[in-house]
Amino acid sequence: MSPRNLRGERNRKKINTETRLDRTRSGTRQERSSFLILCEGKTERDYFIGMRSRRGPQIDVDMPEVDHLSIVREARTRKSDEYSAVWCVLDTELDQSLADDLAREATRAPVELCLSTPCFEVWLIMHHVDCTRPFQSAEEAKKKLKSLIPSWSEGTTRFSDFSHGLEDACHRARKIDPTGREVSKNPSTNAWRLVIELKAGLD
Structure with missing residues (x-):
């Protein structure tokens, strides 16, 4: 040649x-696994945005400025083969009828629900300490979180403030609600179910 x-x-x-x-x-x-997470507030949005990593699953996070049920309905319209799962992260606000309505709406979609009673801050507290005493309101839970992390505010949630306690939070939340379905317990959160799915996306 x-x-x-x-x-x-x-x-x-x-x-x-x-x-x-x-x-x-x-x-x-x-x-690569891909998740769509629709959040009720800035705290939830910033927390899950902070879970993004180069080697982890793709995490698309949005915060529609609508009511709880409308967030679930929007999730239904945005569900597609692009995503491994679609989750709505919402507070029950100690309202049993609201929790029931959300469950029914999510079943119609179908989409997954990440519910916290009374609010998502319960999940954040569990990263640092046990959280079993009932809260009278969401504001009371937020004050508790603020006492643990003085620099925290709803507009400045940093995942780095919580990442070291992620396994502890999952353990504490599952101890209160092992199935992730008894979302009306006060306090409780099934955020561990979503976190486990996101962590599985690392494999």
Whole structure:
């Protein structure tokens, strides 16, 4: 084979190799788990945005400025094959009828519910301490969280303030509600179910 033909053959092999590598990388991206999380408030939004990582699942987080039931209905319209799962992160606000309505609406969608009683801050508290005493209101739970992390506010939630206690939070929440279905207990949260799914997306 002449030197010119040899160079041509090498170039063809290089092109073929690069093409195979590109296909492999593309395939890896397509297999990456992807989650859509619709949140009620800034605290929840910032927490789950903070869980994003380069090697983890794709996490799309949105905060529609609508009421609880409308968030679940919007999740239904945005559900697609693009996502491994669609979750709505909402507070029960100690309202049993609201919790029941949300469960019915989520079943129609169907989408997954991450519910906290009375509010999502219960889940954040569990990253630091046991949380079993009932709260009279969401504001009381927020004051408790503020006493644990003085720098915390609803507009400045940083996942780094909670990441070290993630396993503890899952353990504490599951101890209160092992099934993740008894969301009316005060306090309680089934956020551990969503977190476990997100962590599974790392595999």
